[in-house]
Amino acid sequence: MERLDLQACRARQARLMAAVPADLLILNNPHHILYLTGLYNSELRQAAWGLNSLLLDASSGTATLLVNEMLAHELNALAADAIQVTPWYAAAPAGPGAEQFDEAVTALRGRVEAIQPQRIAAELGWLPQGAVGGEAVLNLNPILKQMRRVKDADELRLIREAVRVNEAAHRGARAAVQVGATELEVYNAACAAAVSAFGGPVHLFGDFTCLSRPNPGSVPTPYALQPGDVMLCDIFPLVNGYRADFTATIAVDDGYSEAQDRVDVAIHEALRAGEAALRPGARGGDVYRAVRAALAQHGLAEHFPHHAGHGLGFDHPDTPYFVPLSEETLLAGEVVALEPGAYGPGFGARIEHNYLITEGGPERLSNHSTALL
Amino acid sequence: MERLDLQACRARQARLMAAVPADLLILNNPHHILYLTGLYNSELRQAAWGLNSLLLDASSGTATLLVNEMLAHELNALAADAIQVTPWYAAAPAGPGAEQFDEAVTALRGRVEAIQPQRIAAELGWLPQGAVGGEAVLNLNPILKQMRRVKDADELRLIREAVRVNEAAHRGARAAVQVGATELEVYNAACAAAVSAFGGPVHLFGDFTCLSRPNPGSVPTPYALQPGDVMLCDIFPLVNGYRADFTATIAVDDGYSEAQDRVDVAIHEALRAGEAALRPGARGGDVYRAVRAALAQHGLAEHFPHHAGHGLGFDHPDTPYFVPLSEETLLAGEVVALEPGAYGPGFGARIEHNYLITEGGPERLSNHSTALL
Numbered sequence: 001m002e003r004l005d006l007q008a009c010r011a012r013q014a015r016l017m018a019a020v021p022a023d024l025l026i027l028n029n030p031h032h033i034l035y036l037t038g039l040y041n042s043e044l045r046q047a048a049w050g051l052n053s054l055l056l057d058a059s060s061g062t063a064t065l066l067v068n069e070m071l072a073h074e075l076n077a078l079a080a081d082a083i084q085v086t087p088w089y090a091a092a093p094a095g096p097g098a099e100q101f102d103e104a105v106t107a108l109r110g111r112v113e114a115i116q117p118q119r120i121a122a123e124l125g126w127l128p129q130g131a132v133g134g135e136a137v138l139n140l141n142p143i144l145k146q147m148r149r150v151k152d153a154d155e156l157r158l159i160r161e162a163v164r165v166n167e168a169a170h171r172g173a174r175a176a177v178q179v180g181a182t183e184l185e186v187y188n189a190a191c192a193a194a195v196s197a198f199g200g201p202v203h204l205f206g207d208f209t210c211l212s213r214p215n216p217g218s219v220p221t222p223y224a225l226q227p228g229d230v231m232l233c234d235i236f237p238l239v240n241g242y243r244a245d246f247t248a249t250i251a252v253d254d255g256y257s258e259a260q261d262r263v264d265v266a267i268h269e270a271l272r273a274g275e276a277a278l279r280p281g282a283r284g285g286d287v288y289r290a291v292r293a294a295l296a297q298h299g300l301a302e303h304f305p306h307h308a309g310h311g312l313g314f315d316h317p318d319t320p321y322f323v324p325l326s327e328e329t330l331l332a333g334e335v336v337a338l339e340p341g342a343y344g345p346g347f348g349a350r351i352e353h354n355y356l357i358t359e360g361g362p363e364r365l366s367n368h369s370t371a372l373l
Numbered sequence: 374m375e376r377l378d379l380q381a382c383r384a385r386q387a388r389l390m391a392a393v394p395a396d397l398l399i400l401n402n403p404h405h406i407l408y409l410t411g412l413y414n415s416e417l418r419q420a421a422w423g424l425n426s427l428l429l430d431a432s433s434g435t436a437t438l439l440v441n442e443m444l445a446h447e448l449n450a451l452a453a454d455a456i457q458v459t460p461w462y463a464a465a466p467a468g469p470g471a472e473q474f475d476e477a478v479t480a481l482r483g484r485v486e487a488i489q490p491q492r493i494a495a496e497l498g499w500l501p502q503g504a505v506g507g508e509a510v511l512n513l514n515p516i517l518k519q520m521r522r523v524k525d526a527d528e529l530r531l532i533r534e535a536v537r538v539n540e541a542a543h544r545g546a547r548a549a550v551q552v553g554a555t556e557l558e559v560y561n562a563a564c565a566a567a568v569s570a571f572g573g574p575v576h577l578f579g580d581f582t583c584l585s586r587p588n589p590g591s592v593p594t595p596y597a598l599q600p601g602d603v604m605l606c607d608i609f610p611l612v613n614g615y616r617a618d619f620t621a622t623i624a625v626d627d628g629y630s631e632a633q634d635r636v637d638v639a640i641h642e643a644l645r646a647g648e649a650a651l652r653p654g655a656r657g658g659d660v661y662r663a664v665r666a667a668l669a670q671h672g673l674a675e676h677f678p679h680h681a682g683h684g685l686g687f688d689h690p691d692t693p694y695f696v697p698l699s700e701e702t703l704l705a706g707e708v709v710a711l712e713p714g715a716y717g718p719g720f721g722a723r724i725e726h727n728y729l730i731t732e733g734g735p736e737r738l739s740n741h742s743t744a745l746l
Contacts, residue, residue: 050498051498089690089694089696090679090680090694090696090697090698099514099515099518100498101496101497101498101499101514102497102498102512102514102515104498105497105498122502123474124474124475124478124501124502124503125423125424125473125474125475125477125478125501126474126501127501127502127503128497128498128499128500128501128502129495129497129500129501129502129503129504129505129510130497130500130502130510131502132502134507137502137503139475141472141474141475142472142475145472184568184569184572184573187568187574188564188565188568188569191561191564191565191568192561192564192565195557195560195561195564196557196561199557199594199595200557200592200593200594201560201592201593219573219574220573220574221572221573222572306463307463317462321462321463323462323463324463325463
């Protein structure tokens with residue numbers, strides 16, 4: 001299992017502290033705690049085992065983690081100088097009925113009061129009310145959003161691992177797409193293949209739907225594939241906190257419609273047009289327009305209702321956004337997804353690949369098949 | 374797909390407003406927003422598509438939802454008088470680089486300022502710093518924690534659905550436990566069976582590990598089961614936001630050890646002892662001690678390192694807690710899990726069932742097999 005490099009976590013802590021005019025930085029977003037310390041509190045656990053905090057004391061350069069009692073037995077080597085476990089359950093001195101969020105906020109407040117910071121910075125939307133006094137808090141989100149764009153080597157390692165797992169999921173899905181198979185069976189095949197490739201449970205998100213039937217949704221159903229059907233498999237596993245996200249539209253046989261065939265040609269052209277736009281300095285909106293223009297050549301601009309892609313990392317969608325209004329310019333070292341698609345009554349297709357932006361252009365990370373058959 | 378009843382959601386809103394001396398109640402915990410409006414923002418989505426808010430205006434009795442743009446196309450009928458969508462992405466007037474948490478807090482703050490409340494109540498640990506001014510905020514957590522204990526009819530419907538899905542997962546796991554199968558294959562079989570039974574993706578958590586091998590973990594691995602092995606399957610799916618959580622320990626063949634056989638007898642006796650204690654008015658600590666005493670009869674008290682069970686609902690573990698220090702008394706209408714277990718070198722077992730507490734005693738909800746073979 002790949003993990004973030006603890007020295008790289010320490011370097012990120014130092015970069016963040018250097019970038020922020022505050023003597024205490026408080027982080028509560030689990031993605032950022034992972035990014036800065038290596039502590040993995042899975043997405044699936046997050047809601048069950050609540051608020052954890054990372055305190056970066058800029059005057060001493062030290063990192064302190066406040067973690068939920070339920071995570072205490074899962075703590076591996078971490079980029080932190082001190083770890084304080086907050087009891088609320090079996091060992092709770094707070095007594096019966098203790099509530100993990102109450103205890104977490106109380107512990108954080110106690111810690112902040114002990115430090116007596118002059119200036120606090122925290123993530124807007126994550127720092128809970130009541131954890132600090134009434135003082136103004138500097139918002140870390142814009143700084144972290146920028147800092148996260150260019151991926152470090154240890155992050156790229158995790159993203160490549162997620163890509164590898166997703167390639168297996170795609171092979172599993174493609175093998176399962178056949179006449180009589182249900183959308184759910186295709187989904188199950190993708191999940192099982194991802195789990196086997198990773199060697200452990202994988203949190204697999206995705207759109208699995210037959211695009212040739214009326215009113216397709218995105219969630220897989222018991223619908224059984226018929227001759228001529230095509231199945232969208234947009235698969236995005238979360239592996240150790242990082243994402244891959246790529247797509248194929250797969251036909252059950254060669255009985256698909258002519259409209260389907262034309263869309264398939266068009267989206268492959270649109271993908272190449274998008275790839276040509278993936279250069280450092282290009283605006284997100286430019287990438288969108290390159291993809292849309294290629295689809296327009298085939299009269300499909302009005303059949304393209306969504307973004308042309310997005311950044312990849314912790315969130316979906318992460319920056320940069322490939323939407324019309326996006327003025328952000330691409331940076332070498334960013335990882336992005338391109339995903340042209342076009343949909344109409346009885347046909348539809350989307351394909352998607354992932355890329356590392358380099359000075360020389362995009363390096364494609366994903367190697368699954370995007371062929372209809 | 375089962376959903377919460379919108380009239381029941383409205384009744385819960387009214388009960389909550391009546392119980393709290395505040396004119397504005399702000400809720401940000403997705404579980405509570407589901408409970409009070411029917412809005413399901415899945416656990417898996419939560420981290421990606423951030424903060425949503427429910428505002429209950431006690432003076433007018435109205436409910437307003439502030440929801441992320443990314444959820445806008447998924448809004449079904451909800452128990453809300455107004456829904457305000459917060460744009461930050463494709464349609465973002467905030468422009469490129471907009472951050473969903475920043476936009477969510479700004480939208481919430483704007484709404485609160487427009488209401489000019491005298492007294493605000495919110496969930497400690499969930500209301501973000503900066504959403505309200507410096508005024509004191511009443512903590513809703515203790516009230517909601519108490520209110521959530523006795524399940525309403527619509528909640529029981531969802532829990533019974535989760536139980537049904539988990540029974541299928543157990544059948545899938547049991548069929549897969551055989552010599553040569555890997556822990557991961559058993560996990561995959563449980564997942565696939567749950568998905569098929571539900572008719573859609575299921576967020577399946579669980580401990581899947583061979584307890585007869587040295588140093589078992591909890592996460593499934595590529596270890597292939599050998600003759601004489603026993604496999605722990607503690608499976609807890611999240612179905613429409615609600616949980617079931619039950620366990621079996623399954624032998625690959627009849628070659629398991631004598632120690633294993635003794636533990637199996639002991640934990641079944643401990644389960645019955647726990648069931649006898651599941652009466653309204655019993656303390657959580659009493660249930661724990663009843664289970665532990667039964668294990669002590671077999672000399673296994675020191676081999677029982679965890680809780681004897683816990684409440685079921687949104688969280689894991691939910692109240693009541695079956696731990697030594699718990700003084701909370703059981704209520705008719707609560708749903709709980711009992712899970713005796715004992716572990717030693719080369720052997721180990723846990724079984725678990727789910728129950729509805731009634732005046733007449735426990736009604737067992739789960740009907741999976743807990744037999745070794």
